[in-house]
Amino acid sequence: xxxAQMSAGAEFFSSLSQxxxxxxxxAQSFTNAVLGMSILLxxxxxxxxxIASNPxxxxxxxxxxxxxxxxxxxxxxxGSLWETIYSSLYRIAIGLFWGIVIGVPVGVMMGxxxxxxxxxxxxxxxxxxxxxxxxxxxxxxxxxxxxxxIIFLIVMATVWPxxxxxxxxxxxxDPNWFRVARNLGADGFQMLRRVIMPAIAQDVFAGxxxxxxxxxxxxxxxxxxxxxxxxxxxxxxxxxxxxxxxxAAIVVVIGVIGYLLDAIAVFLIKRYSWHAS
Amino acid sequence: MCQYCSPDNPLAHHDYVFNxxxxxxxxxxxxxxxxxxxxAALGGLTxxxxxxxxxxxxxxxxxxxxxxxxxxxxxxxxHAMGFFEDEGLKVEKPTLIRGWSPLIEGxxxxxxxxxxxxxxxxxxxxxxxxxPVKITGWAHTNGSGVVVGRHVKADSFADLxxxxxxxxxxxxxxxxxxxxxxxxxxxxxxxxxxxxxxxPNQVNLQIMPPPDMxxxxxxxxxxAYIVAEPFNAAGxxxxxxxxxxxxxxxxxxxxxxxxxxxxxxxxxxxxxxxKVMNAVVRGAVYAQENKEEVAKMLSREGKRYLPMKAxxxxxxxxxxxxxxxxxxxxxxxxxxxxxxxDFNPYPYPSATKFIIDQLKETLVTGDTTxxxxxxxxxxxxxxxxxxxxxxxxxxxxxxxxxxxVDPANPxxxxxxxxx
Numbered sequence: 165x166x167x168a169q170m171s172a173g174a175e176f177f178s179s180l181s182q183x184x185x186x187x188x189x190x191a192q193s194f195t196n197a198v199l200g201m202s203i204l205l206x207x208x209x210x211x212x213x214x215i216a217s218n219p220x221x222x223x224x225x226x227x228x229x230x231x232x233x234x235x236x237x238x239x240x241x242x243g244s245l246w247e248t249i250y251s252s253l254y255r256i257a258i259g260l261f262w263g264i265v266i267g268v269p270v271g272v273m274m275g276x277x278x279x280x281x282x283x284x285x286x287x288x289x290x291x292x293x294x295x296x297x298x299x300x301x302x303x304x305x306x307x308x309x310x311x312x313x314i315i316f317l318i319v320m321a322t323v324w325p326x327x328x329x330x331x332x333x334x335x336x337x338d339p340n341w342f343r344v345a346r347n348l349g350a351d352g353f354q355m356l357r358r359v360i361m362p363a364i365a366q367d368v369f370a371g372x373x374x375x376x377x378x379x380x381x382x383x384x385x386x387x388x389x390x391x392x393x394x395x396x397x398x399x400x401x402x403x404x405x406x407x408x409x410x411x412a413a414i415v416v417v418i419g420v421i422g423y424l425l426d427a428i429a430v431f432l433i434k435r436y437s438w439h440a441s
Numbered sequence: 442m443c444q445y446c447s448p449d450n451p452l453a454h455h456d457y458v459f460n461x462x463x464x465x466x467x468x469x470x471x472x473x474x475x476x477x478x479x480x481a482a483l484g485g486l487t488x489x490x491x492x493x494x495x496x497x498x499x500x501x502x503x504x505x506x507x508x509x510x511x512x513x514x515x516x517x518x519x520h521a522m523g524f525f526e527d528e529g530l531k532v533e534k535p536t537l538i539r540g541w542s543p544l545i546e547g548x549x550x551x552x553x554x555x556x557x558x559x560x561x562x563x564x565x566x567x568x569x570x571x572x573p574v575k576i577t578g579w580a581h582t583n584g585s586g587v588v589v590g591r592h593v594k595a596d597s598f599a600d601l602x603x604x605x606x607x608x609x610x611x612x613x614x615x616x617x618x619x620x621x622x623x624x625x626x627x628x629x630x631x632x633x634x635x636x637x638x639x640x641p642n643q644v645n646l647q648i649m650p651p652p653d654m655x656x657x658x659x660x661x662x663x664x665a666y667i668v669a670e671p672f673n674a675a676g677x678x679x680x681x682x683x684x685x686x687x688x689x690x691x692x693x694x695x696x697x698x699x700x701x702x703x704x705x706x707x708x709x710x711x712x713x714x715x716k717v718m719n720a721v722v723r724g725a726v727y728a729q730e731n732k733e734e735v736a737k738m739l740s741r742e743g744k745r746y747l748p749m750k751a752x753x754x755x756x757x758x759x760x761x762x763x764x765x766x767x768x769x770x771x772x773x774x775x776x777x778x779x780x781x782x783d784f785n786p787y788p789y790p791s792a793t794k795f796i797i798d799q800l801k802e803t804l805v806t807g808d809t810t811x812x813x814x815x816x817x818x819x820x821x822x823x824x825x826x827x828x829x830x831x832x833x834x835x836x837x838x839x840x841x842x843x844x845x846v847d848p849a850n851p852x853x854x855x856x857x858x859x860x
Contacts, residue, residue: 223679390536
């Protein structure tokens with residue numbers, strides 16, 4: 165290869181990158197996102213190829229993208245997917261709801277009152293380190309229905325990021341704000357409504373964003389319990405019968421839904437962000 | 442009022458330093474580290490105090506809990522065929538549970554009043570945890586096997602020296618029979634880290650959930666496993682494994698899963714318990730007589746009690762032809778007249794005695810002191826209720842319809858254990 169050719173090649177790439185940078189922002193980010201997904205798909209495909217090329221494991225190569233997407237297509241066709249998604253989303257939504265209803269006030273209290281923080285810090289740190297799945301026996305015993313037991317497990321997982329996110333947000337408020345507010349004659353409620361709530365909103369949503377991720381993590385093992393619907397249930401089912409194409413297809417579904425939920429959380433974080441970025 | 446809001450408060454200084462730079466990032470990383478702890482699996486199982494459920498009102502609805510394996514057939518068939526309704530009982534759709542631990546917890550919490558457990562589970566429930574559980578019958582007989590990977594050259598148990606084997610549960614018939622077979626072949630079962638070196642005459646055992654066994658075998662993470670159907674069939678078909686030996690060919694008509702109920706029902710609700718066992722016995726006999734139909738009925742194509750396809754369940758319940766299992770010779774006792782899975786609900790005392798005596802000799806992890814003090818003869822009568830199942834067998838005259846019964850003396854048998 166001659167020097168001229170090489171420099172021509174380098175020139176081509178440099179002009180390509182120049183042109184790329186001239187593209188509008190959305191086009192650049194879209195291209196990068198496509199690139200990221202392509203890398204993921206490629207790795208996935210290579211992994212499937214590696215399993216398929218080994219005669220010992222060839223029977224388990226249904227993980228690969230091809231069988232997965234055909235299984236996904238089949239599930240969409242038969243419509244069996246929607247009920248599955250609905251029951252899992254329902255459990256996640258109720259779990260998150262209780263996580264927020266419990267977590268935000270507790271977090272505000274923890275952030276606002278030093279004594280509360282000092283009392284609650286150790287037990288909460290202790291509890292949050294406990295794997296939500298370790299609550300399973302208690303969930304089974306304490307709740308009448310299996311659905312409630314699963315939701316309890318999700319709450320046990322989601323409440324901590326929200327509590328600590330909220331508390332952290334309250335703690336991060338510049339004390340001078342309180343001084344200004346008090347000097348302007350704000351009472352406790354006004355302090356909460358006008359200073360604390362707007363100030364912590366983005367931290368709360370950041371906590372919720374983390375909580376969503378954890379909730380999905382817990383959902384699959386939680387649906388081991390006696391329910392007959394849901395994405396976790398479907399994964400367990402596929403695993404019991406060694407149908408890895410279906411299993412991978414449900415993983416894809418969980419990924420897509422998780423991404424959408426995360427996008428909503430990111431939108432809310434940005435919407436309520438008051439920090440100069 | 443907010444204490445740290447006053448920067449003059451020394452406590453507030455100690456507790457909180459406003460630093461906009463150290464912000465969300467640290468916090469997020471911290472929280473993610475917390476999420477990592479989720480993957481830690483459930484450790485030991487603690488049985489709840491019975492007092493928690495003791496004052497629940499009695500209701501007559503039969504609530505069945507089951508694992509998606511063919512072991513549950515008798516209960517599921519009884520439900521599917523309406524045998525409970527025939528007895529005038531109300532029954533809920535059986536609840537599918539995916540692990541022994543949640544099933545035990547659900548039973549302990551009285552979410553279920555009729556379940557199937559691996560035979561030794563009620564032993565430690567009753568005598569280690571003092572939970573009032575009663576065995577009221579056998580869920581099935583035979584129906585397990587030892588599968589070796591295609592990378593292992595093994596024609597008999599003696600060839601398993603230095604190998605890694607998986608069992609579904611320490612307290613299981615599988616573990617007991619496997620260790621007896623290994624010891625008989627001059628090998629020593631051990632439980633140690635998988636990476637620790639093994640002597641040529643040692644065999645390392647580990648617990649593995651049955652669905653993980655076939656892929657683990659294909660990936661050579663283990664060299665063989667012993668488990669109930671349909672995971673043997675799956676290991677043969679998908680992982681290219683070979684059936685080394687059927688357990689029913691080692692211990693003739695051995696129990697595997699048992700039907701369990703609460704003490705309070707078998708002692709105080711005798712009429713109700715009798716009706717339940719009538720239905721279960723009819724379910725077992727129906728399964729014994731119509732294996733093919735039952736396989737289809739339980740499968741995904743049928744009434745969807747099990748998530749498996751009919752083809753798999755069918756193989757798991759009926760494929761026991763010696764021609765298919767010549768190398769290795771998985772069926773050495775063709776004259777025993779046993780099937781791949783059979784159903785005889787009568788809980789022979791001799792088998793219970795055998796299993797408890799052998800359990801004392803079997804290597805398990807955990808505290809087994811309660812086992813050493815256990816008087817086998819006491820257990821045989823205390824743990825098992827023979828009355829309901831015998832009445833049901835008499836009532837429906839089905840003694841001659843199940844296998845391994847001496848018509849002259851149907852409630853007694855001799856245990857045949859031959860390697």
